[in-house]
Amino acid sequence: MSRTLAILGGKPLFDEPMHVGRPNLPDRRHFDKLVDTMFSNRWFTNYGPLVKILQARLEERLRVKHCIPICNGTVALELAYRAAGFHGEVIVPAFTFVATAHALEWQRIKPVFCDIRESDFTLDPSCVEELITDRTTGIVGVHVFGNPCDHRSIAETAGRHGLGVVYDAAHxxxxxxxxxxxCSLGSMSILSFHATKFFSTFEGGAIVTDDDDLAEKIRLMMNFGFAGREKDRVDYIGINGKMTEICAAMGLAMLEQVDRLAEINRINFEAYLEALEGIPGIACRTPSPALSARNWQYVVATVDEESFGLSRDSLVEVLEAENVLARKYFYPGCHRHEPYCRTFPGSGRELPVTDRLSEMVMCLPTGEAVTPAMARMIGDSIRLAGVRAGEVRAALKEGGHA
Ligand SMILES: Cc1ncc(COP(=O)(O)O)c(C=O)c1O
Incomplete structure (x- = not known):
C-alpha cells in the first residue's frame, strides 16, 4: 500500500498503456497456414471455403442452427432489423454501444430508448410496455457485458403486442x-467479431437464427439480393454483408483459443474481485447468476463517488496516469448523444437507471495481455486512490481537470 500514485507525481504503474479490449492473438503458425490455403485457393471472398468451414464450426460450437458470418456486427444489426420487418418505432436500451441504435436510425426506424435493470445492465422489461405505441414494430434487447436479457418477460410482452424481438449478443x-x-434467444441475434471482442475475426460479425426462412432471407439480403446460385437473378435490393476469407482464417485460428482465453479472463476476474473487495464505494460487478457458461470478457466496476471520495471520471484519470486505460462503457447513454438529443429532445429524461449507471461504470483491462498480478496491482492503485482521495482531488483541480 506504499505505492505512490502517478497522478501525485509517482512513477506510472506500467511502462506501456494497458487497453480494454486489447486484441488476443491466435497461434500464428495456424493462422499463417490458413492464409496459405486462402492464397492457394485464390478465393478471397464471396462465401469461400474458409467462411463455410467457419460457419459450420460456429454452428457446432454455439449449438445453433444457422450462424451466418457477416462483415461486421453493425451490418449484421441492419440486416437483422430489416429481416425482422422492423419499421416505424423500435424499443431499444440506451445503455449500449451506439451501433445498436444507429442501425435502426440508419434505416429510418425511430429508436425509442428504454431503461435498464440495476442488477445486470440489460433492458428492463417492466419499462417496455408503456413505450409501446401503434407504430411500434419490435424490441431490441442487448445482452450487455454478456448478461442475458430477461428473455421470457420480453417474449411475453412482444407476443401480446405482436412485436418482433432481435437480440444484440455482441458481448x-x-x-x-x-x-x-x-445467442440462440429470440428469433434472431447478432454477434460482433470486432478485434476488441472475445472472439475476433479482425472485423466481423454474424447473425444467429434457428429459423430456416429467416436464414434464407438474410443470405439473399447480404449478397446484393442474388438468388441462390443463379448469379444473374436479383430477387431483393440487398447490400454487401459478406465476410472475407482472411477474416474467416482469423476466426478459425481464434476459435482454437477461446477456451484458453475464457480461462485467462476468469482468473483475471477473480484477481480483480479479490483486489477490489471491501474498497468503500467500489463494486466489482459479477456476471449474471443466470449464466451457466461465460467468456468473462468484461471486468465491470461501478464507482460511488460519495463513498469512494472520487468520481468515476476522476478515477479513470488516475488510472490513465498509471497507464491503465479503463473505458467508460457505456457513457453516455445513446439518448444523450448529440444526434439523438437533437432528433428526440427530452427522450433521455425518463431513463434514471441508465443515467446513473453510465456515470458510475467503467471497464478494466483483461485478456491475455493482463496477468492476475497486474490485476491485483490495478486493484491496489484503486484502493490507494480512495485512501488518498483528498490529495487526488486537489491534484486534479490543480491540473485543471476537476
Ligand atoms: C453491443 C454492441 N453492439 C454492436 C456492436 C457493433 O459491432 P461491430 O463493431 O462489429 O460493427 C458492438 C461493438 O463493436 C457492441 O459492443
Whole structure:
C-alpha cells in the first residue's frame, strides 16, 4: 500500500498503456497456414471455403442452427432489423454501444430508448410496455457485458403486442443460460467479431437464427439480393454483408483459443474481485447468476463517488496516469448523444437507471495481455486512490481537470 500514485507525481504503474479490449492473438503458425490455403485457393471472398468451414464450426460450437458470418456486427444489426420487418418505432436500451441504435436510425426506424435493470445492465422489461405505441414494430434487447436479457418477460410482452424481438449478443459469445447459448434467444441475434471482442475475426460479425426462412432471407439480403446460385437473378435490393476469407482464417485460428482465453479472463476476474473487495464505494460487478457458461470478457466496476471520495471520471484519470486505460462503457447513454438529443429532445429524461449507471461504470483491462498480478496491482492503485482521495482531488483541480 506504499505505492505512490502517478497522478501525485509517482512513477506510472506500467511502462506501456494497458487497453480494454486489447486484441488476443491466435497461434500464428495456424493462422499463417490458413492464409496459405486462402492464397492457394485464390478465393478471397464471396462465401469461400474458409467462411463455410467457419460457419459450420460456429454452428457446432454455439449449438445453433444457422450462424451466418457477416462483415461486421453493425451490418449484421441492419440486416437483422430489416429481416425482422422492423419499421416505424423500435424499443431499444440506451445503455449500449451506439451501433445498436444507429442501425435502426440508419434505416429510418425511430429508436425509442428504454431503461435498464440495476442488477445486470440489460433492458428492463417492466419499462417496455408503456413505450409501446401503434407504430411500434419490435424490441431490441442487448445482452450487455454478456448478461442475458430477461428473455421470457420480453417474449411475453412482444407476443401480446405482436412485436418482433432481435437480440444484440455482441458481448455474449459462448455465454450460456437455461442450458442454451445466449445467442440462440429470440428469433434472431447478432454477434460482433470486432478485434476488441472475445472472439475476433479482425472485423466481423454474424447473425444467429434457428429459423430456416429467416436464414434464407438474410443470405439473399447480404449478397446484393442474388438468388441462390443463379448469379444473374436479383430477387431483393440487398447490400454487401459478406465476410472475407482472411477474416474467416482469423476466426478459425481464434476459435482454437477461446477456451484458453475464457480461462485467462476468469482468473483475471477473480484477481480483480479479490483486489477490489471491501474498497468503500467500489463494486466489482459479477456476471449474471443466470449464466451457466461465460467468456468473462468484461471486468465491470461501478464507482460511488460519495463513498469512494472520487468520481468515476476522476478515477479513470488516475488510472490513465498509471497507464491503465479503463473505458467508460457505456457513457453516455445513446439518448444523450448529440444526434439523438437533437432528433428526440427530452427522450433521455425518463431513463434514471441508465443515467446513473453510465456515470458510475467503467471497464478494466483483461485478456491475455493482463496477468492476475497486474490485476491485483490495478486493484491496489484503486484502493490507494480512495485512501488518498483528498490529495487526488486537489491534484486534479490543480491540473485543471476537476
Ligand atoms: C453491443 C454492441 N453492439 C454492436 C456492436 C457493433 O459491432 P461491430 O463493431 O462489429 O460493427 C458492438 C461493438 O463493436 C457492441 O459492443
Amino acid at each position: 455474449a459469445f459462448m455465454n450460456e443460460t437455461d442450458g442454451m447459448s445466449v
